[in-house]
Amino acid sequence: MTFASLSLSAPLLRAVEAQGYACPTPIQVAAIPAILQGRDVWASAKTGSGKTAAFVLPMLQILGEGRRGVGQRVRALIVVPTRELAMQIGEVVRRFSRAMPAPLKTCVVVGGVSKNPQRMDLRGGADLVIATPGRLLDLAADNALRLDDLELLVLDEADQLLSLGFSDELARLLAMLPRRQNLLFSATFPEDVCALASRILDAPVRIEADPAETLRSGVITQRVIEVDTAKRTRLLRHLLEVHGWSQALVFVSSRHAAEHVADKVKRAGIEAAALHGDLSQGARTKALADFKSKQTRLLIATDVAARGIDVPQLPAVINYDLPRSSVDYVHRVGRTGRAGESGTAISFVTADSAAHFRLIEKRHHLSLERERLPGFEPSEVSAESASPSPLDAVENAPLAPLDVVENAPPAPLDVAGGVKGRRKSKKDKLREAAARAAAVKS
Ligand code: AMP
Numbered sequence: 001m002t003f004a005s006l007s008l009s010a011p012l013l014r015a016v017e018a019q020g021y022a023c024p025t026p027i028q029v030a031a032i033p034a035i036l037q038g039r040d041v042w043a044s045a046k047t048g049s050g051k052t053a054a055f056v057l058p059m060l061q062i063l064g065e066g067r068r069g070v071g072q073r074v075r076a077l078i079v080v081p082t083r084e085l086a087m088q089i090g091e092v093v094r095r096f097s098r099a100m101p102a103p104l105k106t107c108v109v110v111g112g113v114s115k116n117p118q119r120m121d122l123r124g125g126a127d128l129v130i131a132t133p134g135r136l137l138d139l140a141a142d143n144a145l146r147l148d149d150l151e152l153l154v155l156d157e158a159d160q161l162l163s164l165g166f167s168d169e170l171a172r173l174l175a176m177l178p179r180r181q182n183l184l185f186s187a188t189f190p191e192d193v194c195a196l197a198s199r200i201l202d203a204p205v206r207i208e209a210d211p212a213e214t215l216r217s218g219v220i221t222q223r224v225i226e227v228d229t230a231k232r233t234r235l236l237r238h239l240l241e242v243h244g245w246s247q248a249l250v251f252v253s254s255r256h257a258a259e260h261v262a263d264k265v266k267r268a269g270i271e272a273a274a275l276h277g278d279l280s281q282g283a284r285t286k287a288l289a290d291f292k293s294k295q296t297r298l299l300i301a302t303d304v305a306a307r308g309i310d311v312p313q314l315p316a317v318i319n320y321d322l323p324r325s326s327v328d329y330v331h332r333v334g335r336t337g338r339a340g341e342s343g344t345a346i347s348f349v350t351a352d353s354a355a356h357f358r359l360i361e362k363r364h365h366l367s368l369e370r371e372r373l374p375g376f377e378p379s380e381v382s383a384e385s386a387s388p389s390p391l392d393a394v395e396n397a398p399l400a401p402l403d404v405v406e407n408a409p410p411a412p413l414d415v416a417g418g419v420k421g422r423r424k425s426k427k428d429k430l431r432e433a434a435a436r437a438a439a440v441k442s
Contacts, residue, residue: 006032009061015099016057025050027207031183032058034205041183042197043207048310048334052092055154055183060093062152063127064100072145073125076152079133079173081160083110083281084288084309086130089156093128104128109145111135112281119144133161133169140176147173150180153200158186159193159327167192174200188327220337223346224357224368228378232320232348233264235376239346240270240298245315247291250300251332253321261320262300272298303328309335319347322356326363351380 003016003024024032027045034041035058045051055078063076080086090108097103104127109118111134118135122145129136129145139145155161161170182200186193197204227235236250252258255276262274273287273296284304291299292311303323317336323329336343349357349370361367372378 001029003028007036008032008057009064011099011101012057012061012096015096016053018099019095021050021053025054027051028054028057030205030207031055034207035059035181035183036061038062038181040181040201040204041207042201042204043183043185044187044189045185045207048337051156051185052089052310053096055156055185056089056092056096059128059152059154060097060100060104063104064102066151071125072122072143073149074122074129074145074147075126075150076128076154077136077147077150078128078130078154078156079136079161079170080130080156081132081166082304083112083132084284084304085157086110086132087285088310090130093130106130109135109139110281111138112284115139115142115144133166133173137169137172140173147176148178150177152181152183153177154183154185155196156185158184158196159188159190162190162192162196170196187331219342220333221342221344222333222366222368223344223371224349225346225371225373225376226349226354226378227373227376228380229350229352231376231378232350233261235348235373236261236318236320237265237268237270238373238376239316239318243316243344245344247294247297247299247311247314248316248318249291249311249314249335250298250318250320251323252300252302253324255302257321258300258302262298265298265300270298271296272300275299275301275304277302277304303332311335313341315343317343317345319345322347322349322353322360326360329360329364351378 001024003013003021006024006029008016027043027049031041031043031054035055041055043051043054045054059076066075078086078089080089086108087110090106093104093106097106105125106128107118107121107126107130109122109129109131111132115135115138118139119142122129122139126145136145140147155170160166182202182204184193184197184201184204225235239245240248250261252261255278258274258276262272265272273290275284275287275291277284279287287296287299288309290296300320314336317332319329319332323332333345336345347357
């Protein structure tokens, strides 16, 4: 199969070639022709499968052939759950659209940065807007953009978009849109995603690839090392030394841990940065950009970096803290071994997290050997019966938005949108203030 056989235009074929893509990935083979025919698509795909190009290429072709945006009109919209993913997709779009005879106007609209440049950027409309939901609604309320002529909508990482905190915003957004072509991408299909799909999709083409296939394909070597909690940073440094990885993405469970571990490894002379939701957007963007351009060797991140983020040739992912849910495990591990490369994912398992990891394995039908490294043999006694795995509670609850998840221990979510017993996120506080203001007014 070649890209030429997918009915892509000559300029896009040249752009694909310039990217060094020899042939389309399975999701591209399935999605590109369906999207070009104007069909709605409902797809799942394993991480690193080339999903972005699968929707960006046909979108650019459709938009290139149609009438350009005028006024404040937006023709196509890609909605994603994190700012980093929005910016990354913006980059992919820019790379491909440069090759087109008349490049399309693309705006990235995300929170955490000043609204004004985005408002200016949207003047005169846009062919394509890539956005996180909150800022998009803000700008729509300010009349900075018009969505009533929208031709094409992409909901990427729909399961996360539909989680607590985004579902209201999504409902408000959908209520503003006219009839249009819809593309829905989701790693998993919980009930709320299925309900959304049946509400918005019209006779969709279903493309199913098991996102967890990555775990069983052998492309990523998964290792599990048993270690005491207090020895994990030393083990991390030891692994870096022994394997000589050019880079590693290290996942931790809280913002505090990200800073703490980053500080410790930096003190040991390793170029490292932390990435989490407490940083300013400028600092988040810089941390990721430095990592992608290979200026930092280690990125110590919360799950803000788990979804969709593409760091080419990343040799290793380390679960310093285990993920809360088995779905997050797939996303984290999938940051390595992308686009046909190989990679290593190592999970540190402590006495306290042993039961939790066994459940993650069970969910993915994995059975991984436990390793003990000389000098790092654990001495902690398992407290399994005292601390049962939180996986059941977590996975039966809707996913929480990242700013809530980042500060949460593995605990059940409460229906009000926060995590029981934890401090409220900025977003929760803003929502509560808005509700109080509305109550005072009425
Ligand atoms: P994605 O799943 O969209 O995040 O893409 C993962 C990686 O695969 C990115 O680095 C893309 O540039 C790369 N990629 C996408 N499509 C292809 C292709 N057809 N051939 C080779 N690499 C690709």
